[in-house]
Amino acid sequence: xxxxxxxxxxxxxxKEDDFDWEQGDTRDRPASxxxxxxxxxxxxxxxxxxxxxxxxxxxxPPLKENDTHCVSFLFYQAGGREGTTPATLNVYVxxxxxxxxxxxxxxxxxxxxxxxxxxxxxxxxxxxxxxx
Numbered sequence: 001x002x003x004x005x006x007x008x009x010x011x012x013x014x015k016e017d018d019f020d021w022e023q024g025d026t027r028d029r030p031a032s033x034x035x036x037x038x039x040x041x042x043x044x045x046x047x048x049x050x051x052x053x054x055x056x057x058x059x060x061p062p063l064k065e066n067d068t069h070c071v072s073f074l075f076y077q078a079g080g081r082e083g084t085t086p087a088t089l090n091v092y093v094x095x096x097x098x099x100x101x102x103x104x105x106x107x108x109x110x111x112x113x114x115x116x117x118x119x120x121x122x123x124x125x126x127x128x129x130x131x132x
Contacts, residue, residue, distance in 0.1 A: 011043075014057035021045055021056050035076055035113065047087060060132045068123035071132055077112045093122055094131045101131075 013020045025041045036042070045056045063069060075089055088108035092101030104120055124130045 010061050011058050012061075014059055017057040018054040019045075019050065019056050021058050035078070035115075037115075045087070062129040062131045063122075064129045066125045068121050069132075070119060071122055072117070072119040074115045074117050075107065076115050077107060091118075091120065091132065093124065095124060096128050096130075104132075 021043045022045070023041065023043055024036065026036055027039050027041065043058070060071070071091070077087060077089065088106065090103055090107075091105035093104055094101035104122065105118060107116075120132075122130075122132055
């Protein structure tokens with residue numbers, strides 16, 4: 001979910017990227033593609049009309065606790081159009097307003113055509129705050 005769409009939602013669109021993530025929902029309307037789970041809400045990046053190097057970023061709120069946080073998500077990496085570079089999914093940890101952050105997860109290459117689960121333990125103890 002995206003900020004403003006439900007009270008318990010904490011993801012926000014970055015203002016320092018090229019385009020936004022979109023939200024899909026199959027709870028009210030059945031999915032036309034078999035890879036979209038029925039009865040679910042999900043985020044996706046539509047790369048139609050985009051070119052290599054463009055980015056769409058989502059941010060969690062800044063975390064201030066000196067603790068380890070678990071970030072878990074499912075992702076489905078569809079293939080690019082013929083002759084195009086496959087999409088890349090990166091997760092970064094930004095410390096104290098750093099421009100991009102330290103990479104903690106990467107998925108790139110050919111399409112998987114299956115949902116994959118990721119669990120990341122994110123912890124930093126010295127900065128004033130950090131953001132995933």
